[in-house]
Amino acid sequence: MHNRKLILSLKDINSNKKGNIAAIFSLSNGYMGIQASDPITGANDVGTLVNGFFEYSPITYGEPAAFYPKNNQTIVSLPSLRKIRLLDENNHSFNFSELKNISLDLSNGQLTEVYEVSNQGGEKIEMTVASAIDQKKLAFYGIKFSFKPISYQGKLVVDKHYKIERKNNDGVGEVEDPRKTRLVKSISKHIISSDDFREVIKIETKESQQSVTIEGYSTSEKMLTKRALKTGFDITYIYKVSEGVKNKGVSIEQNSFDKIKEHSHKFWEDVWNQSEVTVSGNDEINLALHFNIFQLNQATGRDGKTNIAAKGLTGSGYEGHTFWDTEMYMLPYFIYTNPEFARNLLIYRYHTLTFARKRAKELGIKHGALFAWRSINGEETSAYYPASTAAYHINGDIAYAIGKYYEATDDDDFMEKYGFEILLETARFWREFGSWTEKGGKKQFEFLTVTGPDEYTAMVDNNYFTNRMAENNLKLAYTVGLRLAKSNQKVFDRLNSSESELREFHHIADNIYFPMNAQYQINAQDDSFFSKPVWPFNKTPKTKYPLLLHYHPLNIYRYQVNKQADTILADFLFPETITDSQLRREFEYYETITTHDSSLSRSIFSAVAARMGKVNHAYRYFTDTVRLDLTDLQGNTEDGLHLANLGGSWLDVVQGFAGMQVSSQGLLKIIPHLPAEWDSFQIRLAFKKRLLDIVIDKSQTQIVLLSGDPMEIVINQSQQTLTKIIKINN
Ligand code: IFM
Numbered sequence: 001m002h003n004r005k006l007i008l009s010l011k012d013i014n015s016n017k018k019g020n021i022a023a024i025f026s027l028s029n030g031y032m033g034i035q036a037s038d039p040i041t042g043a044n045d046v047g048t049l050v051n052g053f054f055e056y057s058p059i060t061y062g063e064p065a066a067f068y069p070k071n072n073q074t075i076v077s078l079p080s081l082r083k084i085r086l087l088d089e090n091n092h093s094f095n096f097s098e099l100k101n102i103s104l105d106l107s108n109g110q111l112t113e114v115y116e117v118s119n120q121g122g123e124k125i126e127m128t129v130a131s132a133i134d135q136k137k138l139a140f141y142g143i144k145f146s147f148k149p150i151s152y153q154g155k156l157v158v159d160k161h162y163k164i165e166r167k168n169n170d171g172v173g174e175v176e177d178p179r180k181t182r183l184v185k186s187i188s189k190h191i192i193s194s195d196d197f198r199e200v201i202k203i204e205t206k207e208s209q210q211s212v213t214i215e216g217y218s219t220s221e222k223m224l225t226k227r228a229l230k231t232g233f234d235i236t237y238i239y240k241v242s243e244g245v246k247n248k249g250v251s252i253e254q255n256s257f258d259k260i261k262e263h264s265h266k267f268w269e270d271v272w273n274q275s276e277v278t279v280s281g282n283d284e285i286n287l288a289l290h291f292n293i294f295q296l297n298q299a300t301g302r303d304g305k306t307n308i309a310a311k312g313l314t315g316s317g318y319e320g321h322t323f324w325d326t327e328m329y330m331l332p333y334f335i336y337t338n339p340e341f342a343r344n345l346l347i348y349r350y351h352t353l354t355f356a357r358k359r360a361k362e363l364g365i366k367h368g369a370l371f372a373w374r375s376i377n378g379e380e381t382s383a384y385y386p387a388s389t390a391a392y393h394i395n396g397d398i399a400y401a402i403g404k405y406y407e408a409t410d411d412d413d414f415m416e417k418y419g420f421e422i423l424l425e426t427a428r429f430w431r432e433f434g435s436w437t438e439k440g441g442k443k444q445f446e447f448l449t450v451t452g453p454d455e456y457t458a459m460v461d462n463n464y465f466t467n468r469m470a471e472n473n474l475k476l477a478y479t480v481g482l483r484l485a486k487s488n489q490k491v492f493d494r495l496n497s498s499e500s501e502l503r504e505f506h507h508i509a510d511n512i513y514f515p516m517n518a519q520y521q522i523n524a525q526d527d528s529f530f531s532k533p534v535w536p537f538n539k540t541p542k543t544k545y546p547l548l549l550h551y552h553p554l555n556i557y558r559y560q561v562n563k564q565a566d567t568i569l570a571d572f573l574f575p576e577t578i579t580d581s582q583l584r585r586e587f588e589y590y591e592t593i594t595t596h597d598s599s600l601s602r603s604i605f606s607a608v609a610a611r612m613g614k615v616n617h618a619y620r621y622f623t624d625t626v627r628l629d630l631t632d633l634q635g636n637t638e639d640g641l642h643l644a645n646l647g648g649s650w651l652d653v654v655q656g657f658a659g660m661q662v663s664s665q666g667l668l669k670i671i672p673h674l675p676a677e678w679d680s681f682q683i684r685l686a687f688k689k690r691l692l693d694i695v696i697d698k699s700q701t702q703i704v705l706l707s708g709d710p711m712e713i714v715i716n717q718s719q720q721t722l723t724k725i726i727k728i729n730n
Contacts (some may be wrong), residue, residue, distance in 0.1 A: 009103040014568040014631040019044040019638025024629060025104050027111055027131065028298040030306070031138035032241050033313020036154040038083040039129060039145075040097040040117055044638060046316045048078040048214070050243055051306040054320060055184045056207035059383045067362040071207075073381045074184045075309065077319025078203055078212060079162055081141055081239045082131070086117060087157035094152075097127070101688055105293045107272070109135065109264035109695065116150065123161060125229065134260040135267030137250050138302075141239045142257035157226045160218060162191065162201055162238055177549065178384075180639055181316035196222040198252075207724035215240040215656075217252045231611055271297050274684060274691070275337035277653055281679035288626045289653065292646035296333060297341075299643055304347035308643055309376075311420035315640020321374040321381065322348075324453075325644035326395050327401035328569075329600060333650045335401075336660075336685045339409045346405060349398050350418040352378025353425065358432045359474045360429055363389070368429030369422075388551070390451040395426040396469025400573065403476045407662055408687055411677045416491045420480050424495055427477035427505045430470045432585035434508065439597075444513040452525065454566035455598065456547065460526035462515050465570040468577070470546045472643055474509035478502045521577075522586040525567050534593060535561035546597035546634075562590060565605060572608050575661055583612060599634050603648025610656035610673045619675045622652045669714040670703070672696040687711075692722075702727045 009017065013024055018037075022044050025036035030051060037045035056071040086094040100114040113129040126148040134140035147156055186206035193200045197218050204211045216223070219236045227233055238260070240252045275293060279286040299312025307322040308330055326345060334342035349371065352670035355378040356369035363370060372380040382388030402419045403412065412420075434447045447470060452463035481502040481544055485492045515524035535547075535556075544550045547561070568590050571578050578586070587608060596602050606621035626649040629637045654660050658681075659671030668687050674680070680697030690708030694701065700713055703726045710723040720726050 006106040006287055007103050008106065008291050009289060009556070010099070010101055012284075012287060013628060014097070015637075017632070017638060020101065020206045020629075020632055021102060022046075023311075023314045023637055023640050025097075025102055025107065025111060025113075025160060026298075027133040027141070029133045029135050029138050030313075031300075031301045032133070032141070034081055034131075034133065034141060035314065036102060036113065037080065037082060038099065038115070039080075039084045039096060039117065039677050040086065040127075042080060042083050045080050045083070047080045047321065047654035048241060049075055049313045049316065050078060050212055050241060051301045051309070051313060052376060053078070053205075053210055053212055053243060054208055055186055055205040055210075057184055057186070059381075060382065068385070069380045069382060071309065071379075071381060072182055072383075073319065073321070073376045073379070074182050075316055075376065076184065076187060076203070076205060078241070079189065079201065079214065080693040081214070081216070081237075082129070082143060085157075085159040085161075086125075086147075087159070088119050088123070088152065089155040089157075090419055091157070092119050092121070094125065102124075104294075106290050106678075107265075107268055109133065109268050109294075110261060119152070124150035125152050132261045132264045134255070134263050136263035137255060137260075137302075139242055139250070140239045140252075140255050140260055141241070141297075142236065142255075142260040143239070144234055144236040144257055146232060146234045147229060149229045153229055155226055156229050157224070158221070158235055159224045160168040160216065160235075161194065161197075161199055161223055162216075163574070174260060177636075178413075179317055179636060181319045194223075196224075196407065199223055211244060213240075213242045213251055215242070219256065221529065222596050232320065240533075241594050253435060256458045263346055268294075271338070274686065275333070276693070277650065277684060278682045279653075280681065282677055285626055285678075287621070289497060289649060291630070292626065292649045293333070293640055296330060296643065296646050296650070299328075299641075300334070300341055300345065301348065302341060302344055304344045305351060306350045307345055309640075310643060311640025312643045314362065315638065317636065317639030318374070319381075320376055322376065322399045323374050324391070325600065325647075327397045328573075329603070329644035329651065330647035331401045332404065332655070333647050335408050336687065339405070339411070339686060342405050342412065343414055346398075346402055346422075347418055348415070350422060351380075353422065357425065359389075363433075365429055365432045367432055368427070369395070369425035370429055371398055371426075371520075379674055387451055387455045390449065390459055391453070392429075392447070392450050393430055393452060393463070393466045393469045396466065396473045397424055399426050399473035399476055400469060403472065403480075404662075406480070407666060410688060412487070415480060416488055417500055420477075420484055421489065421518045423473065423477040423480055424497055427474045430474055431505065433507055434470070436511075437513075439513065443511060445508050445511045448512050452566045453569055453600070454525065454562045454564055455528065456559075456561050456563040456595075457525065457566075458553070458557050460528055462513055463526045464523045464567050465525075467512050467514055468570045468574055470572070471509045471512045474505040474512075478506040478509070481505075520585055520589055522589055523567050523570070525562075525590075529560060532558060532560045537561075537593075545595060547595060548597060557626070560593050562594040562601075564596065564601035565608075566590070567593065568608055569604050572604050572611075572655075575611065576664055580612070583608070587612065599628060599642035599645040600648065602628075603645060603652050606648075606652045607656035610652070611659060611671075613673065615657075615673045615675055617657055618673070619677065622649070622656070622675075625649050625652060653681065654685070657681065658683055658694060660685065663714065667712055667714050667719070668692075670694060670701060671716055672701050674698060674730070696730070700727050700729050705718075 022037040031050040128146040131143040310318040360370040384626040517524040609618035691706040693704040
């Protein structure tokens with residue numbers, strides 16, 4: 001971050017809705033998340049979220065059928081660590097508050113808020129709140145309140161005790177917007193102990209049988225204190241949130257607000273050092289990009305047992321579930337900047353293999369595994385199979401990410417312990433799930449009744465994206481398997497595979513059918529896509545978007561209309577499978593029928609447009625992408641940030657504007673496309689144990705090898721040996 005302080009504050013966001021502010025300025029550390037909710041009113045507060053801490057509730061089907069998932073999983077809203085009660089000397093509450101400013105320092109993770117708080121009589125005090133989350137001892141959070149008189153000078157009562165009460169919204173509830181969360185009832189909260197300086201509460205879930213202990217500690221004053229305001233005073237609280245037996249180690253007295261801030265600062269220094277992405281010439285974009293990367297890091301489970309929820313830990317939308325978003329949109333950032341985080345995210349999938357094997361069997365596939373479309377613990381939890389279980393591509397997405405991780409790290413240990421088993425089990429799934437058919441006298445392999453990424457088209461035959469992902473998955477299992485059979489026979493044998501099984505995978509991959517549209521000479525999204533009429537866009541008012549909230553799914557399914565990038569995403573992931581001219585035709589066709597109702601769409605159109613050299617076009621998609629939550633473009637930032645889109649903005653800069661790809665020979669390629677609006681931009685990339693610093697400006701591309709051995713690199717089609725520094729004219 002070049003010693004420049006980057007601070008996000010109120011003026012940088014377009015909507016002052018409390019829920020948006022709470023989500024945007026939330027602090028988290030992959031383990032727990034704390035929204036920047038108003039500490040006085042608690043308005044819109046989802047409380048504390050702990051990654052992986054969820055409750056089951058039964059899914060009620062009007063018309064059940066065999067092997068539908070039985071339970072919802074919902075991330076639990078734990079009590080807020082920020083809520084505070086202020087009273088004047090007559091015991092009247094200060095319960096009105098106005099946020100005057102809020103600022104999040106992206107260089108050290110410190111959040112500062114300034115509120116004007118008033119009582120019923122209109123007397124005012126100023127409350128400044130400084131907070132930070134520990135990025136090393138993940139159970140800890142520190143918050144300091146500073147009070148100053150404005151028009152009230154008397155004594156101030158500060159109460160930080162919990163009020164264990166049932167909220168009005170406790171109870172099972174149904175919601176009409178599928179992107180929101182569900183309300184859960186079977187949670188119990190007890191006060192375990194409470195004294196002058198400390199309070200301990202325990203929260204237990206009845207069905208999932210999880211528990212969390214929250215310990216609050218006031219470092220100087222009592223938890224309930226009364227002091228004269230005079231020139232003002234501060235009170236600091238430390239919180240420790242321990243799940244089950246996790247985080248028992250460090251006692252609350254061993255930590256302090258200063259140490260929490262120090263740990264946070266160190267963590268962010270390392271992050272920026274590894275993953276610098278600086279845009280010169282546009283401060284607004286530069287800030288947004290840093291914010292996105294900041295939140296991406298905050299959201300990520302780091303223990304191999306937890307993952308990234310679609311909303312991270314910034315809100316309870318989508319119930320805290322993990323989707324394919326992780327592998328396709330967020331993992332690339334970690335693979336190329338912090339491979340250790342990437343490894344842990346993939347290990348999470350490994351830990352869910354038991355559920356995935358069971359799910360495959362439930363779908364009638366005896367050998368192999370089918371990963372959950374949406375879940376917290378790995379068990380499928382979606383009640384709407386046409387846009388979940390049928391999205392079998394999740395298997396190929398995970399396999400793709402494993403392939404990319406391995407390509408960038410050569411991490412054999414990962415492959416032997418976890419990766420290959422996933423590749424093998426997913427390849428086995430495709431083998432049994434697909435079918436051999438004959439078309440025009442040629443035998444080919446097809447995948448029937450599937451849903452691709454585009455959720456406005458469901459249950460179709462031969463979705464192009466799915467078929468590509470399956471092909472890649474089968475080929476990866478083949479190549480990695482063969483290598484393993486030679487290098488580590490023991491691991492290979494443990495998984496009961498054989499060279500003939502691997503050859504079968506390869507044979508299938510070679511014969512997968514890919515639908516083409518002859519009229520436009522482009523890849524067809526699926527077999528029946530072009531037999532449908534195009535959605536009547538000119539008769540659809542703006543107020544009817546996103547379509548999913550206004551039209552029955554079957555109404556949407558019978559038209560050509562895309563919610564998000566589908567075939568174009570396949571083109572993005574497999575650049576070597578398509579010629580420039582076909583890509584151009586394909587982009588033009590699918591762009592006109594895409595609504596971008598999904599936040600996962602625009603970033604891909606941007607990256608592909610940049611690759612095509614349509615840099616202005618790419619830039620328009622990019623500006624929407626990079627500030628999507630800061631502008632509340634989707635209208636639901638209050639439910640939590642759109643984590644996949646945050647990752648998508650990094651993809652746009654690195655894989656779009658810097659044109660980064662890895663060739664089929666495993667070489668890093670850079671093909672720069674500097675947007676006209678920028679003077680230059682700089683990125684850092686980790687690749688095969690090297691750290692590279694790349695600066696692209698109007699006249700040249702400069703690549704510096706910051707650490708690691710010399711390597712071969714391709715810049716603008718020309719292969720070079722990078723020993724220290726390369727400069728090439730653009
Ligand atoms: O995974 C996505 C899906 O592709 C579109 N709907 C939202 C999900 C969670 O982000």
